[in-house]
Amino acid sequence: MIKKQRVALLGCGFIGDVHATNIVTHPATKLVCVADTDSSRARMFAQKFNTRETTTAMAIQDDSIDMVLIASATPTHADLLEAAARAGKAVYCEKPIDLSLDRARRVADVVRPLNVAVTVGFNRRFDLSHQQLKQQLKQGVIGRAELVQMVCRSSEMPPIDYLRASGGQMRDQAIHFFDLLRWLTDDEVSEIAVMGSALAQPEIAKFGDVDTSILMMRMESGTLAQLDNTRRTGYGYDERISVMGQRGLLESGSQTTQGVTCYQGVNIHQPGLFPDWFSRIRDTYYAQLDAFVQSLSGKSVCDLPGLDDGLKAQAIAEAAMESLKERRFCKVSVGNW
Known part of the structure; x- marks a missing residue:
C-alpha cells in the first residue's frame, strides 16, 4: 500500500491551481496547506481546496509535511528548493530551477548530499x-x-x-x-x-x-x-x-x-x-505527480526527471x-x- 504523502503547495497561480487539483484528486496525496506571497490569493485557494493557508516558511518547517510542491514564480524556485530540501522534504519543483544556471548549480550542490527526493517539472515526458x-x-x-x-x-x-x-x-x-x-x-x-x-x-x-x-x-x-x-x-x-x-x-x-x-x-x-x-498536456501533470508519489513509496520510475535533468x-x-x-x-x- 502506498503511503499517503502530505503536501504543502507553494504558489497559488495558474500552475498552482493545476497542481492543487491533482493533489486533492490523487488517492495517495493530501493537500495539507497552501502558501503564496499574496495572502488573499492563498486564502482563496485554501477555501477552494478545503485546506489551510499558511506562510511559506511555516509550510516548509511543518513536521506534518512530507512533500513540498513549488509552483511559485520562477525567481523563487532555487531558494524554496534549497530550504525544503534542508528541512528534509521531498520536493516537486516546477522548471526551471532558477533563471541563473550558476545559481541552479549551486543549489543542486547543496541539495544532492541531503539525499531527499527531488523531481523537476518536465511533465511532457509523461x-x-x-x-x-x-x-x-x-x-x-x-x-x-x-x-x-x-x-x-x-x-x-x-x-x-x-x-x-x-x-x-x-x-x-x-x-x-x-x-x-x-x-x-x-x-x-x-x-x-x-x-x-x-x-x-x-x-x-x-x-x-x-x-x-x-x-x-x-x-x-x-x-x-x-x-x-x-x-x-x-x-x-x-x-x-x-x-x-x-x-x-x-x-x-x-x-x-x-x-x-x-x-x-x-x-x-x-x-x-x-x-x-x-x-493538450493537462493529463501529463497528474502523471508526473503520480510517478513521483510512486517513487517515494520505493517504486523505480525511470522516466522521472531529477536535478541533473533540470x-x-x-x-x-x-x-x-x-x-x-x-x-x-x-x-x-x-x-x-
Whole structure:
C-alpha cells in the first residue's frame, strides 16, 4: 500500500491551481496547506481546496509535511528548493530551477548530499504518445536516431507580464523540448544555433525576448536535431516529434480533439487541434505527480526527471540564449554534474 504523502503547495497561480487539483484528486496525496506571497490569493485557494493557508516558511518547517510542491514564480524556485530540501522534504519543483544556471548549480550542490527526493517539472515526458516513441526507440525499431525534428507551437501569446518574468522563450518554452530530446535519445546536446524574431508581439524585443524561433542542435553521437518554436498560431496548439533512423521513421504527431473524420459527398470534415497547450498536456501533470508519489513509496520510475535533468536542460537553454544574442553556433557547457 502506498503511503499517503502530505503536501504543502507553494504558489497559488495558474500552475498552482493545476497542481492543487491533482493533489486533492490523487488517492495517495493530501493537500495539507497552501502558501503564496499574496495572502488573499492563498486564502482563496485554501477555501477552494478545503485546506489551510499558511506562510511559506511555516509550510516548509511543518513536521506534518512530507512533500513540498513549488509552483511559485520562477525567481523563487532555487531558494524554496534549497530550504525544503534542508528541512528534509521531498520536493516537486516546477522548471526551471532558477533563471541563473550558476545559481541552479549551486543549489543542486547543496541539495544532492541531503539525499531527499527531488523531481523537476518536465511533465511532457509523461505524454503517452511521446512515451510510446521512446519505447520503440529503445527497442531499436528504426535503429540509431539520425535526425530529430520537433515542433512546439502554442496557440496564444501569454500575458506580457508573464513573458517579462519568464526568462525568455528558450528558458520557458523550448526548455521542455531540450529535456525531451535528451530523454528520447539518451544523448546530450553538444552545440546549438538559434534564429529568432518577435513577430507575434514585437514589444517583447525590448527585453530581449522572441516569440518565433528555429533551433538546430548537434548531439554528442552526431545525431542532428531541430526545433521550431512559436508562441502564437492561428490554428490551435501544435506539438509533434519525429525521429528518423536508418530503418525508418517514428512520429509522435499532432493530436486532435477527437479521432473521427466525417466524409459526406465531396466534403471532408476533420477535427481540429486542441485550442491551447494546457488542453493538450493537462493529463501529463497528474502523471508526473503520480510517478513521483510512486517513487517515494520505493517504486523505480525511470522516466522521472531529477536535478541533473533540470540542470542539463537549462544548460542547453543558456547556450541557446547565447546563440540567439551572438548569432553563431554555441557549445553547451555541461559543467560538473
